[in-house]
Amino acid sequence: MIPPVQRGALWSLLEDVRLRDLARSGEKLANIAKYLNRSTGSVRIRAARLNIALAKSGRLSACPGWLELTEDRTSFVFMPERAKIVRKVFELSIAGLGGYTIAKQLNTKGVPTFGRSAKWDQSTIHNMLRNRATIGEHQLKRYRNGEEFPEGDPIPNYYPAVIEEALFKAAQEARRENLASGRGRKGRLITNLFSGLLTCAHCGGLVKFHSNGNAKSLICSTVLEGRGCYRMAWSYQNFEESFFELVVKLDELGKAVDLHERKALTELKGLVGWLSGPEVYEARLGIAIALKAFVSKFEIASAGPNPASSEPYARIRRDGPRRYFEITFRGGAAHTGYAAGN
Ligand SMILES: [Zn+2]
Structure with missing residues (x-):
């Protein structure tokens, strides 16, 4: 089945040229978006895809828990201590541990969480292990009827990577093996x-x-x-x-x-x-x-x-x-x- 064309995601060549010109002139993201009749998010993604540097005026709204935003919210900050924790989670998963056990280990050792919650839980671990943002990739998403859909191709090197692709792949493999052998939460x-x-x-x-x-x-x-x-x-x-x-x-x-x-x-x-x-x-x-x-x-x-x-x-x-x-x-x-x- 051919997926329906996502109109909002299509950029014309002409728009790309205008985006490049506007970015070169140092125009602010909000203004570029207005001129092109696009959302700021769409412009940012397109610019990243075409490797066009935008003036430091675009505000980022969110980032993965293991990163932080700079004070002016224009770029991401790599946090070495958190990156180490992410790596540890992947390694434990490869060693055969399930999300429940990994969360328990982190809590026992008093490893601080990345967010507001006081404790690690298995859903956080599962989401992290599946999240390709750990290797720097960004996937634009669309929401319809409360469901999440990927929009367009993933963008590599969007975030600072905290682990390498080989480690990510090995973890996916280990998870598949564990699921196939029927080891769940109680395993x-x-x-x-x-x-x-x-x-x-x-x-x-x-x-x-x-x-x-x-x-x-x-x-x-x-x-x-x-x-x-x-x-x-x-x-x-x-x-x-x-x-x-x-x-x-x-x-x-x-x-x-x-x-x-x-x-x-x-x-x-x-x-x-x-x-x-x-x-x-x-x-x-x-x-x-x-x-x-x-x-x-x-x-x-x-x-x-x-x-x-x-x-x-x-x-x-x-x-x-x-x-x-x-x-x-x-x-x-x-x-x-x-x-x-x-
Ligand atoms: Zn062989």
Whole structure:
């Protein structure tokens, strides 16, 4: 279906030329709007889109909570402390935490909110995680019958960005995974500790958490998209156990040479030990966050070394006997782990 033409959004070439001239002459935004018979908002957006600088007379009315307006309300102020909080929220989401838990964490730590409300709540977190203004984009909106509609294409670099696009994308991916695995507000166990961290040793693709009834597996995204690679999955439960086994083994062997790596392993081993206690959720949360902080590379070879090629539409099999993974902690060398129970 072709969307109806939004008349208000269409600018003629002639108008663009006049806008450019008026802006160059230093005319105020309000006057330009009057001359062109446009709203000030429309003029501002069009100017931003065409990269035309307007005289510092246009008043901005609002901005995302993590930014502030200058005193004369003509531009945005980047707030480093708030940007850090936004980044933290995205990182926690990627680590597998839901909006409810993230809000709770911020409140527990006494992190000040951006607005008037005293506490963080999950809707604020959800809105932030979806908001492309975090990467600097602005989407003009229209309201009809109380509903919100996007108007025109989004404008890049409208706001100072507080996070980079890769982080934004990773968070969307993690949210999709969490929703697909049915973990809602009540989900107390983090389904995939490795969300956004694992890549395929065979093709370099992202390895995703895939749930098919009770069968929860890690599968290369290239395989899931039917674009090739080896049609072999690794059962999630078995992978987790294999990973814990390696962590304990490396720590006991004193394999870590680098100080950071030793710290990472000691912390992870402690958390793994904690899993057998009553606070499983806190332990899993800690592991997810620690992995995000300590791991620089994490590859998984579900089909083992030098696998034979498989038919492009063959059924995806699970747990090949020669499967292994390779993990590198920041500052350390790669370590190879094998399937638990083999
Ligand atoms: Zn692959």
